[in-house]
Amino acid sequence: MLHKKTLLCASGALALWFGAVNVAKADVVTSIKPLGFIASAIADGVTDTQVLLPDGASEHDYALRPSDVKRIQDADLVVWVGPEMEAFMQKPVARRAEQNRLALSQLSEVKPLLMKGDHDHDHDHGSDDHHAEKRDGDHHHGENNLHIWLSPEIARLSAVAIHKKLVELMPEKRDELDANLQRFEANLARTDKQVANELSPVKGKGYYVFHDAYGYFEKHYGLTPLGHFTVNPEIQPGAQRLHQIRTQLVEHKAECVFAEPQFRPAVIEAVARGTRVRMGTLDPLGTAVQLGKESYMQFLTGLAGQYTACLKGD
Incomplete structure (x- = not known):
């Protein structure tokens, strides 16, 4: 009888212990x-x-x-x-x-x-472009x-x-x-x-990004984007918008145009073709970075390197 009670107590303690582990996880x-x-x-x-x-x-x-x-x-x-x-x-x-x-x-x-x-x-x-722009704006998550x-x-x-x-x-x-x-x-x-120091030499150099995602980073580090191709990456920019961007590229107002890993539209290559503008890639989601205690720091430094590699012409 005592042996059975001991087993019951032991099993109850184990249940409580496992329960505590589950709560802590x-x-x-x-x-x-x-x-x-x-x-x-x-x-x-x-x-x-x-x-x-x-x-x-x-x-x-x-x-x-x-x-x-x-x-x-x-x-x-x-x-x-x-x-x-x-x-x-x-x-x-x-x-x-x-x-x-x-x-x-x-x-x-x-x-x-x-x-x-x-x-x-x-x-x-x-x-x-009005219809596409309206869909762009509707897509952009409010104001x-x-x-x-x-x-x-x-x-x-x-x-x-x-x-x-x-x-x-x-x-x-x-x-x-x-x-x-x-x-x-x-x-x-x-x-x-460190990122501010790295980006300091490229302040004032104009560029276009593929989609409207980088405002916080650009404002924080004082970068000077000329604009973006689209707000919604799923919607191609209209003909008049592309003509405007192309004109600025031809007039050498931009050093770079940036694509993104998950969106590589041929439209960027077509617009930049025949100009001296360089093409780069920005990754706003850090797809190459693995989760860990230093991963956000790696994300910031990686993004800074992507900017400088193109804007410096390295």
């Missing part, structure tokens, strides 16, 4: 890879970070698979920009409790830093540019918010999470200075 799921860079730095050594969108997919038009919905349901913390950016996530995220979700664009500290979308100021499209992960300042605020959520979920891990946040902020401050 708070998987973080982010919508896109750059948010995963920030989250994985804060969660390093504490819990896993996963990214919903596979490399090569666009945050603009992704369709969730049943397995993605399950990952959102099972995650202890879902981190995304917000419903205006990742509309495809709105319904499954809305089913999660407030403590298990974090929309970075809706943080009170981030809202004052949001930039207006450039499409609000693009009045140089011809009438033949703001929500590519907020390209702002080092907003990245730091995002890290603070992720840290706060994880401490609430895993109070027993506060010391590790505190240390991770402190390391992230110190590394970000150092990397920010």
Whole structure:
């Protein structure tokens, strides 16, 4: 009889122990890879970070698979920009409790830093572009540019918010999470200075980007874009818009035109053909970077290198 009671007590203790382990394991799921860079730095050594969108997919038009919905349901913390950016996530995220979700664009500290979308100021499209431009604008997630992960300042605020959520979920891990946040902020401050120094020689050099994604990065580091080919990467710019860009390239107002890894439209090559403008590639999602405690720093330095390689003519 005593032996049976001992077994019951032991099995009960094991159940409690496994239950505690499950409570402590708070998987973080982010919508896109750059948010995963920030989250994985804060969660390093504490819990896993996963990214919903596979490399090569666009945050603009992704369709969730049943397995993605399950990952959102099972995650202890879902981190995304917000419903205006990742509309495809709105319904499954809305089913999660407030403590298990974090929309970075809706943080009170981030809202004052949001930039207006450039499409609000693009009045140089011809009438033949009106329909495409309207679809462009409708696509651009309301009035703001929500590519907020390209702002080092907003990245730091995002890290603070992720840290706060994880401490609430895993109070027993506060010391590790505190240390991770402190390391992230110190590394970000150092990397920010390095990137600013690297980009300083190319300030004032004009260029075109393929799509309207880089405003935060460009503003933060004082770069001087001439414009973008499109707001929505899925919609080709109209003929009059291309003629305007071509004219500026011929007049040598631009040093470079930048494509993106997931969007390599022939239209860029066609417009640049016969000019002296150089072609480069910018990767706003960091597809070549692996998640880890230094990944956001690698993302920033990688993007800076992509700018300078083309603008310097290296």
